[in-house]
Amino acid sequence: MLTDLRVKLRNQRSRISSCGVDDFLPLTKQCFAVLRTNPVLKSVIAELLARNKKMANEVQAAKVNTRVYGDTAEEAATVAYLTWQSFAAQYDIHNFYQTAFGGYGELDERLGLYRDWYVEPLFDFLDETLDDANVVLATLIRYKQKVEWYRRTEVLGLYNGDTQRGEKNLKQHMFEFLFDQGLPFHVEPASGSGKPDVVSLDDPRQPFIGEGKIFDAESRGKPYVKKAFYQAYRYCLDYNEPLAYLIVFNVSNKQLRVEIPSTPDGVPRWEYNHKTIFLVVIDVHQHEGTASTLGVADTVTITAAELIHEVEEAPGQTLKRLQIAEQFPHLIEIAVHRHFVAVCGPEWLWGLRFPRRSGRGGLFQPLCYFGEHIDRLKHIFHDVHDRLNLGFGWRVSSMCRSTARVKGYFQSLPIL
Numbered sequence: 152m153l154t155d156l157r158v159k160l161r162n163q164r165s166r167i168s169s170c171g172v173d174d175f176l177p178l179t180k181q182c183f184a185v186l187r188t189n190p191v192l193k194s195v196i197a198e199l200l201a202r203n204k205k206m207a208n209e210v211q212a213a214k215v216n217t218r219v220y221g222d223t224a225e226e227a228a229t230v231a232y233l234t235w236q237s238f239a240a241q242y243d244i245h246n247f248y249q250t251a252f253g254g255y256g257e258l259d260e261r262l263g264l265y266r267d268w269y270v271e272p273l274f275d276f277l278d279e280t281l282d283d284a285n286v287v288l289a290t291l292i293r294y295k296q297k298v299e300w301y302r303r304t305e306v307l308g309l310y311n312g313d314t315q316r317g318e319k320n321l322k323q324h325m326f327e328f329l330f331d332q333g334l335p336f337h338v339e340p341a342s343g344s345g346k347p348d349v350v351s352l353d354d355p356r357q358p359f360i361g362e363g364k365i366f367d368a369e370s371r372g373k374p375y376v377k378k379a380f381y382q383a384y385r386y387c388l389d390y391n392e393p394l395a396y397l398i399v400f401n402v403s404n405k406q407l408r409v410e411i412p413s414t415p416d417g418v419p420r421w422e423y424n425h426k427t428i429f430l431v432v433i434d435v436h437q438h439e440g441t442a443s444t445l446g447v448a449d450t451v452t453i454t455a456a457e458l459i460h461e462v463e464e465a466p467g468q469t470l471k472r473l474q475i476a477e478q479f480p481h482l483i484e485i486a487v488h489r490h491f492v493a494v495c496g497p498e499w500l501w502g503l504r505f506p507r508r509s510g511r512g513g514l515f516q517p518l519c520y521f522g523e524h525i526d527r528l529k530h531i532f533h534d535v536h537d538r539l540n541l542g543f544g545w546r547v548s549s550m551c552r553s554t555a556r557v558k559g560y561f562q563s564l565p566i567l
Contacts, residue, residue, distance in 0.1 A: 156191055157281045164274045168266060172258050176244040183239040194289035195280055196232060197418040201394045201427040203229040210234060216249055218268070228276035231269040238269075284333040287359050288418065288429055291396060294328045295433045307435045310365070310402050318371075321400045321435075322363040334359065360386050360395040366432075366451075368403035373451050376407065377461040380421060380428055384462055387426040394427040401434045405449045412455065421458055 163185065167178050186192050200207055206219070206226045210233045213219050219234075221227035238246055247265040248258060280286065298306050309324060310317035364379040365371050376399060383395040401407050409430060411421050419430040 153191070153281045153284060153286070156189070157278060159185070160192075160274065160277055160281070164270075167270060172262055173244060175247070175262060176238070176242070179235065179239045183236060190292055191281075191286055191289040192277065194292060194418060195277065195286055197420070197429075198288055198394065199225065199229060199232065199276070201420065201422075201429075204393070204425060204427075206230060207233060221272075224272070224276060224279075227272040231271075231273040231276075235269045235273065287334065287396065288431075290329060290332050290334060291361075291398060291429075291431045293332075294325060295431055297328070298433050298435060303435055304437060306400075306433075307402065307437055310400070310435070317402070318363070318365040318400075321365065325363060325398065360390060360392055361398060362386065362395065363398045363400070366399050366401045366403060366407050368405045368451055373453060376409075377453060377457060380458050381461050381465050383428045384423060384426055385465075387428075393425065394429065396429045396431065399430070399432045401432055402436055404436050404438065405451050406434075407432055407453075408450050409453045409458075410455055421455065423459060423462060 163178075163182050167175070167182060170178055186196060203226055206221060206229045210219050210230055219230050221230045245258070248261050306321060306324060309320040313320065360383070362379055362383045364376060366376055379397055379399070383397045387393065387395050399407065409419065409421070409432075411419050411430065419432075421428045421430065
């Protein structure tokens, strides 16, 4: 399958690389139609963008006629895809002319530069990815389709035959399929957050962190799935990777719906704190009757807000934030100082009194410390504001002496 897809891509590449100015836009639109509809390519692009969010943001924020450079092949492919996609979405056949050196020179020369910058890097990346069979998400979706279309009874039997070990049996079935598809993986030693079900770090360009769970709408119901999202997120942090995969086997007669914001490529995902969790739900329950006779199925819904709450309120998180607060008191002082100057004016600055426990200059420490640790401060102010009030809230000037008002100021920091 991947070999045939590589042949099709190479044919597309050949036509686009040799066409003239008038044909470049129509052939570009045809190429992106393939990228949007082919499940393998769509998954590869989704993973590419998820791993390179910073570069994607740079491209989207760049001014017209400003070229963004990628330091790696993946970053260059990200720049190429987003820039070329923008060209494909409009109808001016000469639009590329402004992108290549601001529209100076001959059209054919500018088109050659545009292809070198934004066409070739993307095709190179796709070809190498397919050649290495590094198509994790596409393989998982293919496994989902195989089970739901042809192996539903078999897989459900693996679970019902031994419900105590059912989750392990289903994951073993999935591992066998992944291995047969050429994905090398192994189970890593336990990290600080436990042990993920499957990890592949053999290819540093596309590590694979996977977590498999059962959903039975009872003992392993909604809370169990929410916890699984948190576990996958923690594994991303532990292994310092931008994305992970959560595979949920639905063995119940209820539908599981996770209200994750929709994306153009249609691949379900949850994004939080620069980490992306791809979700693959596999329905293995043997539904009786046809679609017209089943009626409306009972649905268990999980919202994105619930997932965020699960991560932020996970056991041990509050303690960790308190420890961070103890470690970086000077950051808290700087944040509060900045807020009061912005909101109340500099005349209130001298009304503030904070303990100088940090040894770093208290309120007058340069704001670079705040910028370096902004993510940690975001976590601190979720659970620590009450403690801060007790610790030094009474030292604030009379305009906000009450605990409730101080708490409100902490929670409303605009820069957080």
